Amino acid sequence: MKLFSETKHYLSVYRKFISTSVSEATSFRTSFILMIFMDIFFFLSAILTVDFIYDHVATIGSWKRPQLMFFISFMLTVDHLHMLLLSHNFWRFSDDLKSGNLDFTLLRPLSSIFIVFFRYFKPSSIPNSFISTGTLIYFGMQNGFGPTQWILLPFLVILAFILLALLEFIISCAMFWLVEGLGINFLRMQMQQLSRWPDFIYGYFTKKLLTFGVPVLLIGSGPVHFLLDINNWPYLLGMIVSCIGCFYFLIFLWNRGLNHYDSASS
């Protein structure tokens, strides 16, 4: 009962976050439209890069065009969720730490992780939802997905997004120990870059490190390997274990970071 009422409370707060973000974003219409174009350009460049390569080769690793295009679409859908729900917050977090604005966040009677990382919603990414979902469905059909895969697909997108978010929250915690946190945002973006390609392109040690050490390769490769061949279920298990492990590590690191935090205004 307590869990239900707390969830309801957090959802009501999140509704307000969305509402204020929409008001703020639509106040600057040129920026809003440019952001839509930015997402579309990014989407097209990622898809066309792979498409142009496949004009010259039949396979990359063991994957043919439809399989890798599905992987890219899957990652773009996860990236899209990330852009929509989280992306702005990481940049604000580094500013808030420097300016001491985090003090106001810590005073609120809500989880500080929730307020820091879910405060800003990016409404300009909504139009891109149709493009990324449409592309994902198109390449899913090209791979001849059956009912099981179609049912699993949305859950796996959400699971991949959760793993990506947890890993990025963990990386962002490093900002507590640095005077200038901007570079950490670039590190976070580089981790995303690594995950945007399937695990088999990397060498043995890199693959092991980025699957078991910092599991960024599980974000896309895990679910897609599983969807393309259900026998690859250990990937899915790895993702779930990684999510649980990352969640507890995040809580530990966040609390250590808060203890270390010395406000600019205090």
Place this chain on the structure above:
Amino acid sequence: MNNLQKWVQTIKISWKRYTAYRLNFFLQIIGPSLIFFFIKYNLWSSIYSGEEGLVIKGYDFNQMITYHIWSFVVAQIAQGHTALNLSIDIRMGRISSYLIYPFNFWEFHTASFLGFQILQLGITCLSMTVFSLLGILPDFTLSGMLYGISACLYVSLFWYALQYFTGMLAFWLEETWILRVILQVITVFLSGAVIPLELFPEAVRSVLEYTPFPYLTYYPIKIFMGAPVDMLNFYGVITIWLAIFTAINSYLWKRGIRLYTAAGM
């Protein structure tokens, strides 16, 4: 002489500013290029390992890696700079100071850019030493290297003019980082930084020849690789685009400064 001293001092200050937070500088400027190269190295290794003796549009594996090593060098020297500080100065009202300083706004930012470029040249030399130790640095001649670096430095002037243009728009726009990201995404894709332009469909390549994009990465790489490049055409095209954007920037400054209001003014 007095003005030269101001330039030298501004360059020194910009060095200090860039290197004040060294980890931040590494993660922001060098890290992305290194990771980008690492991904491309792995991707092309994976592609070429699938078929022995594979040649794609004239590129065997070694030539493809050579292309991407020079692409890393070009990205460092020619496209490292951003106009982040410039747009922040406009948005935060800091340009009020430049209006009374005996050193212009453009002079200050161009001197900072020069400071950044000198730093980038040092970092590129260091990176090439690392590539050499790893045994992946391609063979090069001294003249080829000098031609390549000269081309990159000239391109960096054009890149600076483009960045300056996005920064100037801060007079009208709330956020200019979006324009910088759009410029970055389009440039990385269309300039041949991810895949050589020979791999693009013929129709796309023909259209790109009328744009400045191939001159930002593809042609400087070809110069480093010792491939035949019409230097007169290369420098001519960059000069024309540079002149166009310098004129636009000058016009934007004149219009923008009329709009400008700051606290206390």
